[in-house]
Amino acid sequence: MEKPCKFGTHRVIEPKGVMPQGAKKIDNSPEIQSNEILIDVISLNIDSASFTQIKNEAQNDEEKIKAKILQIVDERGKMQNPVTGSGGMLIGTVAKIGKDLNPSVQVGDKIATLVSLSLTPLKIREIKALHMGIDRVDVTAQAILFETGIYAKLPADMTEELALAALDVAGAPAQTAKLVKPGDSVLIIGAGGKSGLLCCYEAMKRVGPTGNVVAFYQDERDKENLLKGLCHKAVQGDATKPLDVLQSTLGANNGKEFDISINVVNVPNTEMSSILPVRNGGVVYLFSMATSFTKAALGAEGAGKDVTMIVGNGYTKDHAEITLAVLRESKVLRDIFEKRYSSKPA
Amino acid sequence: MEKPCKFGTHRVIEPKGVMPQGAKKIDNSPEIQSNEILIDVISLNIDSASFTQIKNEAQNDEEKIKAKILQIVDERGKMQNPVTGSGGMLIGTVAKIGKDLNPSVQVGDKIATLVSLSLTPLKIREIKALHMGIDRVDVTAQAILFETGIYAKLPADMTEELALAALDVAGAPAQTAKLVKPGDSVLIIGAGGKSGLLCCYEAMKRVGPTGNVVAFYQDERDKENLLKGLCHKAVQGDATKPLDVLQSTLGANNGKEFDISINVVNVPNTEMSSILPVRNGGVVYLFSMATSFTKAALGAEGAGKDVTMIVGNGYTKDHAEITLAVLRESKVLRDIFEKRYSSKPA
Numbered sequence: 001m002e003k004p005c006k007f008g009t010h011r012v013i014e015p016k017g018v019m020p021q022g023a024k025k026i027d028n029s030p031e032i033q034s035n036e037i038l039i040d041v042i043s044l045n046i047d048s049a050s051f052t053q054i055k056n057e058a059q060n061d062e063e064k065i066k067a068k069i070l071q072i073v074d075e076r077g078k079m080q081n082p083v084t085g086s087g088g089m090l091i092g093t094v095a096k097i098g099k100d101l102n103p104s105v106q107v108g109d110k111i112a113t114l115v116s117l118s119l120t121p122l123k124i125r126e127i128k129a130l131h132m133g134i135d136r137v138d139v140t141a142q143a144i145l146f147e148t149g150i151y152a153k154l155p156a157d158m159t160e161e162l163a164l165a166a167l168d169v170a171g172a173p174a175q176t177a178k179l180v181k182p183g184d185s186v187l188i189i190g191a192g193g194k195s196g197l198l199c200c201y202e203a204m205k206r207v208g209p210t211g212n213v214v215a216f217y218q219d220e221r222d223k224e225n226l227l228k229g230l231c232h233k234a235v236q237g238d239a240t241k242p243l244d245v246l247q248s249t250l251g252a253n254n255g256k257e258f259d260i261s262i263n264v265v266n267v268p269n270t271e272m273s274s275i276l277p278v279r280n281g282g283v284v285y286l287f288s289m290a291t292s293f294t295k296a297a298l299g300a301e302g303a304g305k306d307v308t309m310i311v312g313n314g315y316t317k318d319h320a321e322i323t324l325a326v327l328r329e330s331k332v333l334r335d336i337f338e339k340r341y342s343s344k345p346a
Numbered sequence: 347m348e349k350p351c352k353f354g355t356h357r358v359i360e361p362k363g364v365m366p367q368g369a370k371k372i373d374n375s376p377e378i379q380s381n382e383i384l385i386d387v388i389s390l391n392i393d394s395a396s397f398t399q400i401k402n403e404a405q406n407d408e409e410k411i412k413a414k415i416l417q418i419v420d421e422r423g424k425m426q427n428p429v430t431g432s433g434g435m436l437i438g439t440v441a442k443i444g445k446d447l448n449p450s451v452q453v454g455d456k457i458a459t460l461v462s463l464s465l466t467p468l469k470i471r472e473i474k475a476l477h478m479g480i481d482r483v484d485v486t487a488q489a490i491l492f493e494t495g496i497y498a499k500l501p502a503d504m505t506e507e508l509a510l511a512a513l514d515v516a517g518a519p520a521q522t523a524k525l526v527k528p529g530d531s532v533l534i535i536g537a538g539g540k541s542g543l544l545c546c547y548e549a550m551k552r553v554g555p556t557g558n559v560v561a562f563y564q565d566e567r568d569k570e571n572l573l574k575g576l577c578h579k580a581v582q583g584d585a586t587k588p589l590d591v592l593q594s595t596l597g598a599n600n601g602k603e604f605d606i607s608i609n610v611v612n613v614p615n616t617e618m619s620s621i622l623p624v625r626n627g628g629v630v631y632l633f634s635m636a637t638s639f640t641k642a643a644l645g646a647e648g649a650g651k652d653v654t655m656i657v658g659n660g661y662t663k664d665h666a667e668i669t670l671a672v673l674r675e676s677k678v679l680r681d682i683f684e685k686r687y688s689s690k691p692a
Binding site: 241280308 | 590643
């Protein structure tokens, strides 16, 4: 093996020169380098797009699904679906810590990895159970965390399901917390979803008494939750119709353009709805994975909008701590999340 | 016609509810609304991707190319290539100014529009000449500029070709000027191109004596230009190989990570090369239209990089003035641009 790299490229088998995420095959041997952490894996949380693809291919036959998962990990050294390219997260206990590391966890601690399974070396000995309804696979397995790999210690004061639901989208609320300033007017598009609710909460906390948080949502059933103190005003509509969004949201902001918009919608063609309602010099924070780079760039130019558009980074410092803290602070959000994301095995 | 909208949606014929850029057909009648400017068009500068597609389809037959352009504009009310979706720019003189506007130009001024032809109402009376080598079409035509449409007065002290070459990429150097602070270390990826040279110049101007500007380029022929005072160090390599880029560029920055990277490469798969060399808390400015939103977002997360990634906006306040000023200030750049972008009719 080559000299250990902090990004884990020393484990790339082929093609050489790429990052672990882009690799076809990585080395999953459990002998750790001085800058790695070995994890005894308890469960894999397979990415929803990936699990759906595998279930369809296996025609929902549990034995075939298990065989497919074992085959992928055996071939690639990681649980990266070759069709969707996506991975997921894992839960496990810290088994061994490389001598050059000084991490915030100890051997025996239960953690969730916050880097994708699509780049995490994994060796499965046995699949113990399949929980089809929540995309979870209980295993006997070992995984490797690279020096730059991010993770969170699982908290003792909430269920694994609740913690994972929040950690899965930890980047968005943490970025919201850093971005929003007192007095800001903030538009959150896709406010009814998991990310949206967390972003609304953080925005409300930061804008203070002189700010205004407008929650734009699609599904009427989300209104009740949003009006439990998670926004100043809730506006219902279709995020793919920019002029309607512009008119209805400015109406909820005294006719003024917003300082910041945050897009957490998971459908395409909502770029202009995030750009038009923002003032020149304002910030458009694009967290939706359905965002088109060119539609955003050319769209802002076409409308002559001098806005700073930021690509939602899944990682920002302390994002897991910031997000878990929200579920401790807010009984309202915790109740919503516990109701929505409690374990429902198939 | 509906009440005039500043984004020009009152001219959208179909489908209703979309912005002019997304529309299949817009109203190109030369009767202006109170918030519009009428332009007597001199030339269209067709977007390179669009012109190449049309030339191929017409098998380089000039008459067929002319017919195709007339057909597109007749059908759509704008010169938006239905295959590539792209447009271009135009040059013309201001013919009439809507009564509710107070623009910085007067009737008779020669201007270049800086919004895409893909959203600009256009009616062609005659195609006078085709300049195949520089994607330029001389016409007798009229066009409409919307209230939010951006434009620049063509300067008297440089040729149209020179001004257009610079205006075409005006967003990048203007954003560089606003982003870079004294003492910053700046990595420019794709430094040998038009945008790259302008960004290098602006970065050099801003970082001052304690900063460091590293120009990463691919083509050996660009080295000579870059070393004419446009960077502190020039590094040659392949921008699609992130680990090579990381190693060679950090080597040119005393082994330290950069404060800012600016990506103006026009090939795919250079996201990680822009992200890895930047320090936590630093800025990654993505100006390349070949950028993948998800590769940037998931890539930064996968490497645990807490960087702010900004989508290159083609427009920022005063971008045309900032960019034209560069060609006046720098004899070095002006010579390079005049040599490279002088008119070479086919």
